[in-house]
Amino acid sequence: xxxxxxxxxxxxxxxxxxxxxxxxxxxxxxxxxxxxxxxxxxxxxxxxxxxxxxxxxxxxxxxxxxxxxxxxxxxxxxxxxxxxxxxxxxxxxxxxxxxxxxxxxxxxxxxxxxxxxxxxxxxxxxxxxxxxxxxxxxxxxxxxxxxxxxxxxxxx
Numbered sequence: 001x002x003x004x005x006x007x008x009x010x011x012x013x014x015x016x017x018x019x020x021x022x023x024x025x026x027x028x029x030x031x032x033x034x035x036x037x038x039x040x041x042x043x044x045x046x047x048x049x050x051x052x053x054x055x056x057x058x059x060x061x062x063x064x065x066x067x068x069x070x071x072x073x074x075x076x077x078x079x080x081x082x083x084x085x086x087x088x089x090x091x092x093x094x095x096x097x098x099x100x101x102x103x104x105x106x107x108x109x110x111x112x113x114x115x116x117x118x119x120x121x122x123x124x125x126x127x128x129x130x131x132x133x134x135x136x137x138x139x140x141x142x143x144x145x146x147x148x149x150x151x152x153x154x155x156x
Contacts, residue, residue, distance in 0.1 A: 036087055038107045039124050041073070043135070044147035048102040054094045066091035069104055072139040076131040077108065085110045085119045101144065121150040 053061045073089035087109040097103035110119040135145045
């Protein structure tokens with residue numbers, strides 16, 4: 001058994017320190033939902049006969065129809081109890097559906113974290129259904145009552 005003097009340990013370069021303990025800032029990591037969320041809203045209009053011009057987003061007919069449809073969609077959500085969360089709707093495309101009907105693909109955007117809470121596809125589906133006489137009328141447009149899908153799902 002050997003004994004070392006403190007002088008030997010210090011002079012040979014050995015040194016122990018008492019580790020300092022410090023408290024760092026506490027960082028809480030949370031996953032924030034996006035500020036806005038866009039929902040795919042698709043449906044079929046039965047009294048807007050499809051023509052190839054309706055598929056061309058640069059045509060006057062496409063722009064006229066898309067603007068009217070977007071305006072009607074905006075009215076549905078702006079004049080409802082979910083209006084504080086509603087931002088806007090935009091028609092993304094029009095295409096042939098069934099025989100000569102026109103299929104509408106729109107994106108409707110809603111803000112999250114509003115005083116009414118977050119809006120989901122069920123709320124959007126039900127609001128669209130209520131405001132279009134059970135998915136039958138959108139302004140002057142007649143709708144196929146079985147054609148509404150929100151984010152790819154029908155009645156959720």
